[in-house]
Amino acid sequence: MAKSFSIRHQPGFTTIAAVCFVALYMPIIVLVVYAFNEAPSTSEWGGFSLKWFQSASQNAQVIDATLRSFQIAAIAATLATIAATMAALATTRTPPYPGLTFKYAMINQPLMVPEIVTGVALLIFFSRIKIFTGYSGLGYLIAAHTAFCIPFAYLPIRARLENMDLSLERAAADLYATPWQAFRRVTLPLLWPGILAGLMLAFVISLDDVVITEFVKSGGQDTLPTYMLGQIRRGITPEINAISTAFLLLSVVIVTLFFFVSRKRD
Amino acid sequence: MPEQPGKNAIEVRGVRKVFGSGEAAVAALDTVSVSIRENEFFTLLGPSGCGKTTLLRLIAGFDYPSAGEILLYGDDIALLPPFKRPVNTVFQSYALFPHMTVAQNIGFGLEMLRKPKAEVKARVAEMLKLVRMEHLASRRTSQISGGQQQRVALARALAPQPKVLLLDEPLSALDYKLRKEMQIELKRLQNQTGITFIFVTHDQEEALTMSDRIAVMSSGKILQVGSPWDIYDKPADRFVADFIGETNFLTASIAGVENGKARATLKSGATITASVADGFQPKAEATVVVRPEHAKLTKGKAELSGTVENIVYFGTDTHIHVRLDGSNDLFIVRQQNARSAGCGFEAGDKAGIAIGDDAAQVLRD
Known part of the structure; x- marks a missing residue:
């Protein structure tokens, strides 16, 4: 047969x-x-x-780069998530109008523009600002990371909002909730898993970035990935493997959390 | 129909709602005016797209009219946001908050009105009792059945004691039996609370059985407002007559219009007395409608005559289709069934159709 x-x-x-x-x-x-x-x-x-893990964890440069990476990722992911939440509300809580698709494209632009182009553009742009203001702190990296993290935070939040019945917010307004109360009491609690998922995704993306960071960073502003890149140029020791392994573990943990959070439906 | 005395809860005055602009502009509501009395069960009835839901949304505040006024006890609320109107809505999809319990859902409106905690608690308990849901107070709304969700939605909308309750096809998601139960439940709740209900439906039977008054809508206009009896027995125009129940349309020449009555001479030559729709303009020929159960089939001569073509048995009654002599139109007579007896006619029989003095209505169009 x-x-x-x-x-x-x-x-x-x-x-x-x-x-x-x-x-x-x-x-x-x-x-x-x-x-x-x-x-x-x-x-x-x-x-x-385990000696390479031990030496990496005692390497002042590694510690410095790691802390900087976390600092940038935490701030940039938070800012990006706030911006993405507002953008998602603005693009889903409105009747479709001409130009809406263009706005989607604008918000998601960092997904489409080659990173190297954004990197070069930011380098030129920020160098001008540096000359004018004299400021050369972490602000540039945070601003750049925030910008390219927005679409990653935006997508899960928008997906969550689109699955949410618009009449829930109407019902809240009907029951005397002001727009802010309706958002606080109805939209936000229901949107929370989406926001958390967006935040974690943005955090991982920021942590992982090399190209834009490489262009934007000033001297002494290495993040963990750019530090590793710099070390590799001088020859590889298993210390790099150890850092990579730790990094991998962290990413796996965050992405797994993201998966469970975004799957949660109530 | 003359307005009866009594306070109006809602007055809609010359309201237009236009969607889109320029060439693509569509008037969802075309200059609608209607008064809804205090404590009334008022139904907006019409096919989908007739503007009934648009009108409800304008009263609720989810949308704003392009022109006209909406008065709530004399105050124009047309431009107030929904959270400033003492009007609550029962949504077609119920729109219960999934992250709250049944009791939290019911208490939401009162909480937003900043009522003291004790008062909210007491009122929620009262509402739970009113809709017989006390035992499910702490359940999540996803853990209860469709009929129970419907009752929670009602309790939630009634809890803040709105001046008017709006119901947007709330029974359409329920199965037949549950729908019948909820129809009775809704009438009971309205009697018990004394709140004005504005009910939107496309189901004519639902409208007839539940309403004090009905507004029949089509293409953004209100065609007729009246009691279920008025709407059914004295339809004003062809759409209303056709949309509600079954009807026979006849052509007649009209004479002697007086006191809402006229003499109508049918094509068969017979003259009958008929009631005349409001707004009837005298003209040579007009449409006369006769409900199938208001005509009688006879063996002898009568106002109309024809040949029995089809006999359809419905259990409680029988529909007899008669091909009229002369015009060749089909006329349906509905006859109540008796036990162990046929309808007395067979296909092919010659029969007369008797139309009594109070059986026919002259339409205005």
């Missing part, structure tokens, strides 16, 4: 899938394994050790 046709079982599918998974995960597995290498090499195994 002939087997029934299934789109999932076609010649080559399994092979292609296997190749893709190996290409994707093998390097990461190798990287993680060598983070525990006793020998100062990323290719020759010299026994199990």
